[in-house]
Amino acid sequence: MSKPMTPPPAFPSLMGELLLLLGQRGERLTFRLITEAGLTLPQWITLNMLHWVGVQSVTGIAERLGLTNATTSHLVDRLVQAKFIKRTEDPDDRRLKRVEILAAGRALVMKMETLKQKEWESGIAQLSAENRMELERAMERAIAELKEKTASARPWLEKRAHALETLTLTKGRKNAGAGPKPRKPLAR
Secondary structure (H helix, E strand, O other), X not given: OOOOOOOOOHHHHHHHHHHHHHHHHHHHHHHHHHHHOOOOHHHHHHHHHHHHHOOEEHHHXXXXXXXXXXXXXXXXXXXXXXXXXXEEEOOOOOOOXXXXXXXXXXXXXXXXXXXXXXXXXXXHXXXXXXXXXXXXXXXXXXXXXXXXXXXXXXXXXXXXHHHHHHHHHOOOOOOOOOOOOOOOOOEO
C-alpha cells in the first residue's frame, strides 16, 4: 500500500489565497447584508445553522457556537423579535425550547448564498477555460475524497451541497434560491 502524498508546504497558502481572491467581494457583501439586517456575526451564524441543519434547541445552538445558554438565549430573543426565527416549546419535553428559522430568515440566508455564488462565478470566469477545467477536476476529486472520509461527521454538508446545486439549477426560475426546506431534527 502506498503512503498518501503529503501536500507541498505551499498548498495551504495557495488554497487560502484562492479563497481570499474569490471571497473578497463576497465577504464585503456578507458584512453589508448582515449590517443592513441589524444582525451580529453570532446571530448570522445561528441563522445559517438553522437554515442548513434544521430545528435546534437553545442548548444545541449554544454548544455549536461555544456560548453560554444565557448568551444564546439572548441572541435567540433578538432573532425572534426580528421575526427571523421562532421559538416554541418542545412537545416531548416542555423544558426544552425548539428554535427554527422562519421565511424571512431563510430568504436572507439564500439571498446571501446567491450573491456569494455570483461573486465566486465572476472570479472563476476570469480564468482561462483550461485552468477552469483543471481546477474543476481537481476540486471534484478532492470533494469526493473528503466526502468519503467525513461522511458520518457532518451530514448537513450533503444537504447544503444539494441546496447549492438546486440553487444553481434553478437560476432564472420563479422562486429560485428558495432551496429545499431542511429537515427538523432537534439537537438536545
